[in-house]
Amino acid sequence: xxxxxxxxxxxxLLVLLSGTCIFYAFKIEPxxxxxxxxxxxxxxxxxLKVVQFSDTHIKEDFTYKNLDKVVNKINEQxxxxxxxxxxxxxxxxxxxxxxxxxxxxQKINSKYYKIAIYGNHxxxxxxxxxxxxxxxxxxxIVLKNENWYIATDTNKxxxxxxxxxxxxxxxxxxxxxxxYKADYDILLTHEPDTADLFLEYPYDLVLSGHSHxxxxxxxxxxxxxxxxxxxxxxxxxxxxxxxxxxSNTKVYVNTGIGTTHISARFGVVPEISVFTIxx
Numbered sequence: 001x002x003x004x005x006x007x008x009x010x011x012x013l014l015v016l017l018s019g020t021c022i023f024y025a026f027k028i029e030p031x032x033x034x035x036x037x038x039x040x041x042x043x044x045x046x047x048l049k050v051v052q053f054s055d056t057h058i059k060e061d062f063t064y065k066n067l068d069k070v071v072n073k074i075n076e077q078x079x080x081x082x083x084x085x086x087x088x089x090x091x092x093x094x095x096x097x098x099x100x101x102x103x104x105x106q107k108i109n110s111k112y113y114k115i116a117i118y119g120n121h122x123x124x125x126x127x128x129x130x131x132x133x134x135x136x137x138x139x140x141i142v143l144k145n146e147n148w149y150i151a152t153d154t155n156k157x158x159x160x161x162x163x164x165x166x167x168x169x170x171x172x173x174x175x176x177x178x179x180y181k182a183d184y185d186i187l188l189t190h191e192p193d194t195a196d197l198f199l200e201y202p203y204d205l206v207l208s209g210h211s212h213x214x215x216x217x218x219x220x221x222x223x224x225x226x227x228x229x230x231x232x233x234x235x236x237x238x239x240x241x242x243x244x245x246x247s248n249t250k251v252y253v254n255t256g257i258g259t260t261h262i263s264a265r266f267g268v269v270p271e272i273s274v275f276t277i278x279x
Contacts, residue, residue: 051083192251195245207254
């Protein structure tokens with residue numbers, strides 16, 4: 001009888017623990033936002049602060065109301081430049097609320113510019129007909145295989161190259177000779193593994209998203225994360241965080257704000273990434 005009670009108590013504890021984890025994964029973590037800060041080339045007093053967010057995947061259970069926390073977190077950083085690396089809506093055909101989204105994104109402040117690129121979800125479900133207009137009305141410059149120069153107050157030239165989506169778009173490198181004319185060069189591409197295609201171009205930093213970090217990262221069951229990442233096309237080699245590409249290029253994979261396929265996260269908190277770059 002004693003052993004039966006211990007067994008029963010253990011089962012009850014496991015049930016309660018499982019229920020708590022499931023509740024957290026669906027109801028708490030997807031609505032959190034963390035800020036990850038990186039410091040690059042700490043050799044100068046001339047600083048540029050770039051804030052990146054990605055993969056908002058707006059849908060019925062993650063609406064414009066959930067962007068308020070994201071916008072506030074971004075503005076708290078007093079960014080010089082804000083970048084969005086794609087996937088605004090999860091499925092435009094199933095849910096969209098353009099006016100409300102625009103109103104929220106307009107609240108994002110930056111000293112110089114706000115820049116956006118396309119993700120694969122910005123093509124599907126009819127989103128391709130609306131995405132560029134939504135982002136431009138929100139104050140973003142949308143780059144599609146294009147370069148954009150920014151001159152800082154200290155006369156530093158910063159080059160942003162924004163690529164089209166690698167899965168559903170048509171990626172073409174913009175005039176790469178301009179890379180040599182800038183003090184710092186940043187490449188924006190939604191799918192991180194695409195970075196390998198541009199090893200010949202001397203970009204200092206590549207910013208991407210798409211992977212969501214697999215959405216699940218349970219330390220005691222690493223296979224879950226490996227499988228989740230392996231099913232995400234063009235995000236299996238570079239899946240989250242910072243990587244070194246070649247001798248001088250850094251690649252950062254933002255794990256995103258929203259969710260897709262399943263509206264849950266565990267161990268991969270939605271993130272805003274902040275890059276303090278010493279020029």
